[in-house]
Amino acid sequence: MSLRASVSCQELVELASDYLDGTLPPRLSRAVDRHLATCADCPTYVDQLRETVRLLGALRISDVPTDLLDVLERAWTEARDGNR
Amino acid sequence: MTVGERSPVELVCQDLVALLTDYLEGSCDATTTQLLDSHLDGCPDCREYVAQMKAMIEQVGYVPLETLSPGTQQSLVEAFRDFHQSPRPTAP
Amino acid sequence: MDHDLVDPPLLSMPDAELLSRLRDGDEGAFEHIVTAWSPMMLRMARSFVSTQPSAEEVVQDTWLAVIRGLDAFEGRSLLRTWVLGILHNIARTRGAREARSVPWSSIAGDEESALDPSRFEAPGGPWARHWTDDGAPRPWQPSPDALVIASEIRRLLATALARLPEQQRTVVSMRDVSGLSSDEVCDALGITAANQRVLLHRGRTKLRAELEHYYHGHDSRGG
Numbered sequence: 001m002s003l004r005a006s007v008s009c010q011e012l013v014e015l016a017s018d019y020l021d022g023t024l025p026p027r028l029s030r031a032v033d034r035h036l037a038t039c040a041d042c043p044t045y046v047d048q049l050r051e052t053v054r055l056l057g058a059l060r061i062s063d064v065p066t067d068l069l070d071v072l073e074r075a076w077t078e079a080r081d082g083n084r
Numbered sequence: 085m086t087v088g089e090r091s092p093v094e095l096v097c098q099d100l101v102a103l104l105t106d107y108l109e110g111s112c113d114a115t116t117t118q119l120l121d122s123h124l125d126g127c128p129d130c131r132e133y134v135a136q137m138k139a140m141i142e143q144v145g146y147v148p149l150e151t152l153s154p155g156t157q158q159s160l161v162e163a164f165r166d167f168h169q170s171p172r173p174t175a176p
Numbered sequence: 177m178d179h180d181l182v183d184p185p186l187l188s189m190p191d192a193e194l195l196s197r198l199r200d201g202d203e204g205a206f207e208h209i210v211t212a213w214s215p216m217m218l219r220m221a222r223s224f225v226s227t228q229p230s231a232e233e234v235v236q237d238t239w240l241a242v243i244r245g246l247d248a249f250e251g252r253s254l255l256r257t258w259v260l261g262i263l264h265n266i267a268r269t270r271g272a273r274e275a276r277s278v279p280w281s282s283i284a285g286d287e288e289s290a291l292d293p294s295r296f297e298a299p300g301g302p303w304a305r306h307w308t309d310d311g312a313p314r315p316w317q318p319s320p321d322a323l324v325i326a327s328e329i330r331r332l333l334a335t336a337l338a339r340l341p342e343q344q345r346t347v348v349s350m351r352d353v354s355g356l357s358s359d360e361v362c363d364a365l366g367i368t369a370a371n372q373r374v375l376l377h378r379g380r381t382k383l384r385a386e387l388e389h390y391y392h393g394h395d396s397r398g399g
Contacts, residue, residue: 033265147333150219160206
């Protein structure tokens with residue numbers, strides 16, 4: 001297996017929706033698993049995204065309007081960068 | 085950890101068997117440990133049971149566990165090598 | 177007793193030194209911990225996911241995450257503890273995705289005693305709850321050939337270990353085969369000390385009963 005199958009935090013944010021929906025190809029899904037297992041920050045992002053979807057009711061994440069996703073992503077990025 | 089609602093005057097064979105794991109770990113409280121010690125002093129059957137349990141634990145330590153295949157192991161070492169040889173990305 | 181984990185001199189070196197060698201790209205150090213820890217990690221992974229190939233992928237993914245994450249590891253715990261934490265994380269996620277039927281959160285309580293209660297005198301009499309004459313353990317006579325018996329016993333125990341219920345098998349393997357401490361096992365598996373104790377106790381009691389059956393053909397129902 002190659003280390004090319006690794007994701008950065010930035011890539012993870014792009015993939016998070018599909019990851020939560022279980023629609024990522026297995027190799028990518030595992031790369032996300034690996035990243036989450038050692039990253040201090042991304043698990044929080046994924047949890048918050050998951051919680052957001054839960055609060056929005058029985059929607060799948062693909063139902064969440066993209067502009068709302070963009071807002072969340074920006075807020076998250078700013079919060080994370082502000083904490084550094 | 086004691087057996088029963090009130091402090092027993094003695095602990096007997098069935099108690100020893102139930103508490104043996106804790107007893108061997110040293111995690112019983114002082115009273116229980118003392119009661120088990122005195123029971124063992126007078127009970128060759130229980131001494132035999134304890135000896136057998138210890139023998140089993142010692143032998144099971146030698147049981148081989150399944151390993152990763154050599155190919156998998158090798159590719160992990162290669163991944164380690166690649167990571168340390170290639171220029172490292174700075175921020176994630 | 178750390179049969180799998182301790183392999184002098186490398187793993188007897190202080191964690192800080194091991195860490196520094198790994199960060200320097202010392203392949204020998206990496207290969208050594210992969211060899212030493214992967215068997216235990218496989219066993220642990222297998223208790224979270226539904227197939228052996230899945231378990232192997234979990235262990236692979238753990239090592240890949242370790243390779244990348246080593247720089248950021250702050251050394252506040254033992255390296256082994258950190259590696260097992262990553263494994264736990266990945267195994268749990270994978271297990272949830274595979275909808276494994278028996279999660280670690282559901283551990284059977286003490287519904288039955290680990291050893292057949294009929295081996296003890298009934299409550300109420302003068303010898304209440306002592307061994308019965310038939311139930312008392314009889315000494316295990318070793319065979320004249322000590323080498324033969326040791327490998328025979330170990331083969332028997334290996335089979336018996338493989339037949340234990342999954343969670344008992346994992347705890348006994350991690351504690352008695354791999355030599356982890358009670359605390360380490362609880363942390364790694366995400367279970368309480370009480371749960372760990374129940375599983376270890378049941379597993380060991382069954383294994384002893386298997387050996388007893390081998391030596392004496394003793395009926396150890398309930399063991």
